[in-house]
Amino acid sequence: MRIPHCKRELMKGNKMESKFNDERYLTFALGKGRLASKTLDIFEKIGITCEEMRDKSSRKLIFVNEELKMKFFLAKGPDVPTYVELGSADIGVVGYDTILEENRNVYEVLDLGFGKCRMCVCGPESAKDLLLHHERIRVASKYPNIAKDYFYNKKHQTVDIIKLNGSVELGPLVQLSDVIVDIVETGSTLRENGLGVLEEVCPLSARMIVNPVSMQMEKARIRELVMKIRAYLESENQENK
Numbered sequence: 001m002r003i004p005h006c007k008r009e010l011m012k013g014n015k016m017e018s019k020f021n022d023e024r025y026l027t028f029a030l031g032k033g034r035l036a037s038k039t040l041d042i043f044e045k046i047g048i049t050c051e052e053m054r055d056k057s058s059r060k061l062i063f064v065n066e067e068l069k070m071k072f073f074l075a076k077g078p079d080v081p082t083y084v085e086l087g088s089a090d091i092g093v094v095g096y097d098t099i100l101e102e103n104r105n106v107y108e109v110l111d112l113g114f115g116k117c118r119m120c121v122c123g124p125e126s127a128k129d130l131l132l133h134h135e136r137i138r139v140a141s142k143y144p145n146i147a148k149d150y151f152y153n154k155k156h157q158t159v160d161i162i163k164l165n166g167s168v169e170l171g172p173l174v175q176l177s178d179v180i181v182d183i184v185e186t187g188s189t190l191r192e193n194g195l196g197v198l199e200e201v202c203p204l205s206a207r208m209i210v211n212p213v214s215m216q217m218e219k220a221r222i223r224e225l226v227m228k229i230r231a232y233l234e235s236e237n238q239e240n241k
C-alpha cells in the first residue's frame with residue numbers, strides 16, 4: 001500500500017513520531033523584498049542567522065539553519081498568509097495590508113514596527129465632495145476587500161470597486177475611477193501625480209503571524225522567539241529616544 005506523503009513524514013524507522021518534536025523545523029515564510037530584508041536584520045540581532053538568504057543571485061527557494069532547526073522561504077506577500085494558514089509555514093512576516101486583504105485564519109502575534117505606512121483613500125481635490133455626500137463613486141484598488149470593508153461597513157457608502165494590480169494612482173488620472181484605496185508611505189507618488197490623501201483607512205506596518213496549530217504545538221519556541229524580538233525592538237526604541 002502506498003503511504004501518503006504526510007504520513008511518511010511522520011514515520012521514522014518503523015515507529016511513529018510526533019510531527020511536533022524537538023527535531024522539527026520551525027518554518028518561516030517571509031514576504032519578498034524590503035520586509036524580508038528588514039526581518040532578517042532583526043533575526044540576526046537576536047542570533048538567528050541565515051547567510052544564504054542574503055545572496056540575491058541565488059535561485060534557491062528554501063534556506064535552512066540546521067543548528068537552530070529553522071527553515072525559511074521567500075514568497076509573494078499575498079501568499080504568505082496562505083502558507084501560514086495551511087501550515088506550510090509556522091510563522092510568517094507580512095504587511096498588515098496583506099493580512100487585512102487576505103483575511104486568513106492566522107494569529108497575529110507581533111507588530112514589528114517597520115514598514116510603517118498608511119492605507120488611504122486618495123484622489124484629486126474634486127473628489128472630496130463625492131466622498132462627503134456619499135455619492136456612488138468608482139474606487140480602484142489593489143485591495144478590493146479592504147476598500148469594500150471601509151466603504152460598506154465603516155462609511156455605509158455604496159461604491160463600485162475596480163481591482164487593479166499596481167500603479168493604482170493611474171485610476172483617477174485616466175478616469176477609470178474617482179478615487180483609489182492604496183498605500184501611502186512618503187506621499188511622493190501622489191504629489192507627483194496631482195493627487196492627495198482624502199481619508200485615512202488605517203495605519204500599517206509589518207506583522208508576524210502564526211499558524212493556529214503551530215501556536216499550540218510549538219508554543220515554547222514561538223513564545224521565546226516573540227519575547228526575544230519584542231525585547232530587541234524595545235531596546236532599539238529606547239536607544240532612538
Ligand code: PRP
Nearest residue numbers: 166167168182183184185186187188189
Ligand atoms: C506603493 C503604493 C503606492 C506607493 C506609495 O506602490 O501602491 O503606489 O508605493 O509610496 P509613496 O507614498 O512613498 O510614494 P509600489 O511601489 O508597491 O508599486 P505598485 O504601484 O506597483 O503597487
